[in-house]
Amino acid sequence: MAKVKYYYDSENLAFRKIKIKKGTKLGYAVLFLAAAALFGFLCFVILLNTPFFETPKDRLQAREIEYMKMQYNELSRKSKLMEEALSSIEDRDNNVYRTYFNSTPISEEQRKAGFGGVNRYSFLEGYNNSELVEATTKRLDVLAKELVIQSKSLDEIAKLAKDKNKLLAAIPAIQPVKNEDLRQMASGFGYRSDPFTKIRKFHAGMDFSARTGTPIYATGDGVVSAADNKMSGYGNRVVINHGYGYQTLYGHMSKFAVRSGQKVKRGDVIGYVGSTGRSEAPHLHYEVHKNGEVVNPLNFYYGNISAKEYVLISKLANQENQSLD
Template identity: 60%
Template sequence: MSKVKYYYDSDTLSYKKIEHKSGRKFGIALIGVAGAFLAGFILLVIYINIPQIETPKEMALKRELQNMQLQYNIVNKKMDQIENVLANVEDRDNNIYRLYFESNPIPEEQRKAGFGGINRYKNLEGYENSKLITETNRRMDILSKQIVVQSKSLDEIAVLAEEKEKLLAAIPAIQPVKNENLKRIASGYGWRSDPFTKVKKFHYGMDFSAPRGTPVYATGDGRVERADNRSTGYGNHIRIDHGYGYTSLYGHLFKYNVRQGQKVKRGDVIGFVGSTGRSEAPHLHYEIFMNEDRINPINFYYGNLSPEEFDQVLIKAQQENQSLD
């Protein structure tokens, strides 16, 4: 029940009831609404223009976000360093290792293949730091792929190196008789006078004149293919299969120091100089076969001769004298 208010009328010396006019009530209500609206507007302007008040949880999340951005920036700097190192390894791989081992370089397209087409980072879009996160993940994926490709390449280089090492050890590369044991180089590869018929005949090897019993050395790693006297003219002889198409032959031996099927290393004593078979005097007849074709042995003494010694051997081997077999 609303309260009734009175006022004192001095003219009539009595209290009269206060009557409220309806228009006045409406005006007061309107003023109240306008005041409330104005107060709300003022508070909104103040709220927008002052720093947002953060809760402890929001402050913790903000710090965590800042730390995440810092960590991503650190990761990107580290990836810059890794990319530089990897680029250097790739360059050496293509231009040194593969060049040395006569292998084709890996194309740039192959090293970075598999990153076109579909958007593999769609699930990372729509966030405040999407660009940073997406770019970091993309670089990480490219680096991972490049490292895998490079790792496989180095595995291949290791295999090539092992094969190269075996090849270099297998190729006949030393003189079969040491210089200190030589009397002379009796004859070289080419047309020579036959000691028995005195007719010019092609001499397919080199003759090393040495005393009977002088050690004969394997000129490269391999397996003894033959050690017998069942080949016309060679007498007691040894054939070593070096692999890679190379075979070496040692003829007119006094005796053997190996047997058929035995594996030998370069520098092993395999026999001793003699004068068996079609021979005029004690010497070693030495031949090299490449894919069953006889080639000049003069090109295979780089393993134990100095340039000066090789020049002397070359001069003597080119003399058109009489062979000893």
Template identity: 60%
Template sequence: MSKVKYYYDSETLSYRKIERKKRTTVKYIALFLMASALFGFFFVILASQFIESPKERELKRELQNMALQYDILNQRMEDAFAALENVEERDNAIYRLYFEANPIPEEQRRAGFGGINRYKKFEGFDNSKLIGESNKRLDILEKAIVVQSKSLDEIKILAADKEKFLQAIPAIQPVNNENLTRMASGYGYRTDPFTKVRKFHYGMDFTAPRGTPIYASGDGVVTRADNSASGYGKHIRIDHGYGYVSLYAHLYKYNVRKNQRVKRGDLIGYVGSTGRSEAPHLHYEVFKDGERINPINFYYGNLSAKEYERLLQKASLENQSLD
């Protein structure tokens, strides 16, 4: 119950009850409500600066979790870059070097993306820098993986070509050691058996009984199997590709025909003494880009180190050739 207030009336010398007008009451109520509203408004504003709502706390946790996930993503990208760098190092220092391919420069592997700012959409947020940098590094990583993948595709092709090349090189002795009587003459100046004049001997002479098997020294295609070349008698020429050609002369008979494809070690003919020959033997030559080269450099395919050393010593002797 509200208190009743009085005032002293000096004219009547008595206390009189104070009567509050309704207008005044409404005014006080309006002022109270306005003050309360203003207080509530400022309280909400101040509270919002210092007190988090459940929704704000949830959003803050989501942002913190997102930042954590980006940190984890960056660490995983670091690990991926480290693994990729290991592959790139082997690619440049081993694979591409072995297959005689130019190394891929670092700026090509780690090239960014020019032109428009593709990361502008990440600007204007609390973690814009983190998000933008993470996406940029991810793009560089993806591009580096594509470059490395293409490089490995190239290495695969080069490896296949290298294997084909290694099989094509005339790399074995065309007559087995057990079938040889001796290695009669090597590459270099020798005495002609007919004129007794010192002249250059462009092949190697392997003496063996008539009918001794002769083997292809590398993969290739038979381009000639005839006796129409002066001095060679019955002879065979094999084109190995890559500029290599091998020649087998003074044969007794052939075991191949022109345009036939042969593999290293295939039986192609037999030792004889046809043409300009003093005794049964195989005259063997190797050409590279049309020039005769020393066949002694190509016997790594079927000779041991000691056998090769003995052959090298015999081939270096300046004696009389058999053709």
């Protein structure tokens, strides 16, 4: 029951009951309802911004975020596997394939070169996960670049493989004079005594002593670049370009069996033993050049002699004796 309130009437010296008008009552009711509605709205807003109350939209966004995290982890796992596989291919490329085909390996700096200059990823900045997205994008870009480099390298290796038979045929791989035609191995590669000055000097090839007229054979496929006596000291000489950086020279011939510009195969007769030029006795002076530098011909006699014969000729060639030219 509502309390009855009174006020003191000083004129009549008596207490009188306070009568509340209906309009005032209605105003109080409306004010109360408005305050209650405002309080309820504030509580609703607060609940919406707390983790204790999720809307359907919040739950949908949470599921999307979890799905994106799962996708990122899967992407990261696959990227790692691709990087490991690519690293293994790069290692085989440099240390197996390119070594086998005598090709220069691709440097680590070239394979791992980054992206310098302007910021390629500025469009990814300003978001909550910008660093993560930028790092992932950069990682994939580097991986894509390495794949392009490796793809080009494998194309080059495939071409080298196709040319391998040509390379093997071009390499000087036999003795230019047959063993049965040899009198002796007169002199090898290295420092030897000059037959004319008796001074010790470098001998850039090997001397094969044989009778005048003994056939001389091309040691690899190639093209005759010279068949003349224009080079002092060598007399009648033949020079063959084999390609792939290889060149051979045959000196002191008695006569030629080929001409300049002629293609020859390994084992073709190109001339005959003689003693022309700066020579002390009938023999063949034979040189092998690789990339413009003279190399020891002894390293290339694997096409027509046995291991036992190779050991014997090696001992003879390495003796510190006198050369014939």
